[in-house]
Amino acid sequence: MxxxxxxxxxxxxxxxxxxxxxxxxxxxxxxxxxxxxxxxxxxxxxxxxxxxxxxxxxxxxxxxxxxxxxxxxxxxxxxxxxxxxxxxxxxxxxxxxxxxxxxxxxxxxxxxxxxxxxxxxxxxxxxxxxxxxxxxxxxxxxxxxxxxxxxxxxxxxxxxxxxxxxxxxxxxxxxxxxxxxxxxxxxxxxxxxxxxxxxxxxxxxxxSDPDVAPVIGIREAGAILAARVVAHHEDGLSELAAAGGTFWLPKVAAAVGSEVRVRIEAQDVMLSAARPEGISALNVLPIRISTLREGEGPGVMVQLVAGEERLLARVTHRSARAMGLAEGWQGYAVVKSVAVASGNVGG
Amino acid sequence: MSGWLGPAEWQAVALSLRVALVATLVSLPFGVGVAWVLARKRFPGHGLLNGLVHLPLILPPVVTGYLLLVSLGPQTALGSWLEAAGLGVAFRWTGAALAAGIMAFPLMVRAIRLSLEAVDPGLEEAAGTLGASRLRVFGTVTLPLIAPGVLTGAILAFAKAMGEFGATITFVSNIPGETRTVPSAIYAFLQVPGGEYSAWRLVIVSVVIAMGALLASELLARRVAARVGGRDA
Missing domain, CATH: 3.40.50.300 (P-loop containing nucleotide triphosphate hydrolases)
Structure with a gap:
């Protein structure tokens, strides 16, 4: 302590x-x-x-x-x-x-x-x-x-x-x-x-707190979550299980069963009202919006809940209005890229 | 060397070496202390202390010698008190060493202060975080790192003390065997007919000692610098 x-x-x-x-x-x-x-x-x-x-x-x-x-x-x-x-x-x-x-x-x-x-x-x-x-x-x-x-x-x-x-x-x-x-x-x-x-x-x-995003820098803001390596597939992808769903990543340098910490930047997360079909992104999670924070610029920082984990997404004011984003809104997060932050979750 | 030099000449050389050595060794701890205070501490009176230390460099040596005479001479209160305590310096070789030490002090402090200012205080901070007390930090980090500067300061001071003339002759006169150092002896020999040969021999000795000291310091400083500078020596 x-x-x-x-x-x-x-x-x-x-x-x-x-x-x-x-x-x-x-x-x-x-x-x-x-x-x-x-x-x-x-x-x-x-x-x-x-x-x-x-x-x-x-x-x-x-x-x-x-x-x-x-x-x-x-x-x-x-x-x-x-x-x-x-x-x-x-x-x-x-x-x-x-x-x-x-x-x-x-x-x-x-x-x-x-x-x-x-x-x-x-x-x-x-x-x-x-x-x-x-x-x-x-x-x-x-x-x-x-x-x-x-x-x-x-x-x-x-x-x-x-x-x-x-x-x-x-x-x-x-x-x-x-x-x-x-x-x-x-x-x-x-x-x-x-x-x-x-x-x-x-x-x-x-x-994953939208209020902290300005301190971190809008471009670098993002959430980290704990995941477990489930399998390494033959096509070069690794399957990771997190509380909020399953992620597919280019081969992760960690053994099957090991805990890893993944980082998802807010700018790599898109929101969709319906489950998106026919897109190239592999990682799609059902989410609910817990908070929104309007910034000074054109963006809105949105905190999402997926399972028990929290994610951050950055969208524009215009999209937020058009999609009617608000607390409690349910939809899907499309994660464009996920980085393994660490071999171990720590603490 | 004593065969080549006459007894009076040899006496002057031996006395000069003794005076310069004592002056250097005794003033060295004070030189390090004053340099540390001047380099690391900011306080009211900093400029005054700095000026005081450098005064002998700027004043005519005769003035420094005279000031010593009127403050420590046998007629003065301080002088008679020192005399009674068996520490009298007037007209003694210890007085010559004192005069030489004071004249050489600014050179010594300057060299040490320069090297202190080049020490990264970050290293001393790091030593503190590793559990070292201030004293241990000074002994194990600061002092080894300023060793080349201390050495340079000491050699400069020694050379200056060997050659000191004006303050010495004014303060402690020119007494053979007691205060007649090499410069005083050269001066004395030049006052008598036929003394040129003795003077010349002492001139040669002076040049040899000065060059030797310079070469030795160069060599030592290079070795010490290599040792503390991080190269594997």
């Missing part, structure tokens, strides 16, 4: 944030300048907030100096000590922990004797994650740890973070402005805007 309540006056910007989150990965999400990094720095004690109440598993952290807080901090840049080898960096915290399992999980065994200057960006960031983990933290803070990396390196590190979430059991506070990362990792999502919390809750719930 993580509890954070902060107030801090910067020049012309006030941070006023309070949230609680269960174990797992808590993602702080919002545009740049929303105050995400300030929250994390205050939790670490690197920023002395005017008012702070921070507790992890019932233990108060505020009031303690940085080095007594027992937090691990992975920064945007690796910040490895250049005058020490990777092994020296990993051992810096002197926690007495056996480094072997962490080294193996992060795949950095062959780098131990190297100096940080001789590492690639991805290798250095993995070493930095290992160094933070080996301080035996009661809370791991990750401030956009993948932001400085290219797509290939991100793809290399994300699975390690998932393993951390699922295997290490260390609660994490994760800052990101990438919806893809959030969809993949978050157990709890805290949406921030202008130094304030817009919404806190389980990731799937917050992501």
């Amino acid at each position: 993580l509890e954070v309540a902060l107030r801090h006056d910067f020049n012309g910007f006030t941070l006023d944030v309070a949230f609680e989150a269960p174990a797992g990965v808590t993602c702080l999400f919002g545009r740049s300048g929303a105050g995400k990094t300030s929250v994390v720095r205050a939790v670490a004690g690197l920023l002395q907030a005017d008012e702070a109440r921070i507790s992890v598993a019932g233990e108060r952290l505020d009031g303690l100096p940085v080095h007594r807080r027992g937090i691990g901090y992975v920064f945007q840049e690796p910040r490895l000590f250049p005058h020490m080898s990777v092994a020296g960096n990993l051992g810096y915290a002197r926690s007495g922990m056996d480094p072997a399992p962490v080294v193996e999980m992060l795949g950095i065994g062959h780098l131990l004797e190297r100096r940080p200057a001789a590492l690639s960006g991805g290798e250095a960031q993995r070493a930095a994650i290992g160094r933070a983990l080996l301080s035996r933290p009661r809370l791991l803070l990750l401030d956009e740890p993948l932001a400085a990396l290219d797509e290939a390196r991100k793809a290399e590190i994300l699975p390690y973070l998932e393993r951390l979430r699922d295997a290490a059991g260390v609660p994490m506070l994760y800052v990101s402005h990438s919806v893809a990362e959030v969809a993949r990792l978050a157990t709890t999502l805290v949406a921030l805007e202008n130094g304030r919390v817009v919404r806190v809750g389980p990731a799937a719930e917050v992501l």
Whole structure:
């Protein structure tokens, strides 16, 4: 259990944030300048907030100096000590922990004797994650740890973070402005805007909230849902079962029976009053509209209920009027594309 | 070397080395401290401290020496108190070391401060989050990273202390065996007929020591920089 309540006056910007989150990965999400990094720095004690109440598993952290807080901090840049080898960096915290399992999980065994200057960006960031983990933290803070990396390196590190979430059991506070990362990792999502919390809750719930869509960005807004791989068919498609219905996706890299997390962007969902016939889209689900949110632009963000899951769809005002969309409206959602967000649902 | 140098010349060289070494080693911790304060802290009086540290660089050395004499000389209250405590510096080699240390201080602080400003504070933050106290952060992260700058500062200060003349001769005079350092000795030899040969030998010694110090610092700094710069050395 993580509890954070902060107030801090910067020049012309006030941070006023309070949230609680269960174990797992808590993602702080919002545009740049929303105050995400300030929250994390205050939790670490690197920023002395005017008012702070921070507790992890019932233990108060505020009031303690940085080095007594027992937090691990992975920064945007690796910040490895250049005058020490990777092994020296990993051992810096002197926690007495056996480094072997962490080294193996992060795949950095062959780098131990190297100096940080001789590492690639991805290798250095993995070493930095290992160094933070080996301080035996009661809370791991990750401030956009993948932001400085290219797509290939991100793809290399994300699975390690998932393993951390699922295997290490260390609660994490994760800052990101990438919806893809959030969809993949978050157990709890805290949406921030202008130094304030817009919404806190389980990731799937917050992501499918039409009111949060503007914070996320209309183009990237979308829901995540849990699904199970039912079968891999011979024509190259995988069959996934979710609470709201069945999805067909191009072959998913997960074994039959495994749980996956899929992400459906609002702009990839069309609505139809009657069950559509003779269309190329494979994924059609019966739905009911639970809420509508009119934006400032030409679009309307619609929250749909399919089974017990929630989806988001983005339609134009004109279509909404013509089709008479309203709360309780029943029809069908045509999903143009579905992405597997993660090998595991997590949390 | 003592065979080639006359006893008076050798005395001056040995004294100069001792004065410069003591001046450098004693002022080094203060140099690091002052450089750290100037580089990392903002407070009222920051400019004043900075100016004070740099004053000996701008003032005529004779003025610095005279100010030392009127504040620490045997006739002054502070001077007689130090004398009574057995720490008198007036007309002693320790006074020469003090004068040399003060004259060399700005150069030392400047070099260390520059290297401190080049250290990424993010590394120190990271060390703190890993459970290191401020003192441990300084000892294990900051100090190793500024080592090349500290070394450069120390060598510069040593060279400056070896050559210091104006403040020394004004403060502690030119007493053979006590305060007659190499520059003072060269000056003294040039005042007497036939002293040119002694002066020349000391000039050669000065050049050799200065060049040696410079080469040694270059070599050491390169090795230290390679060690802390992340390349496998």
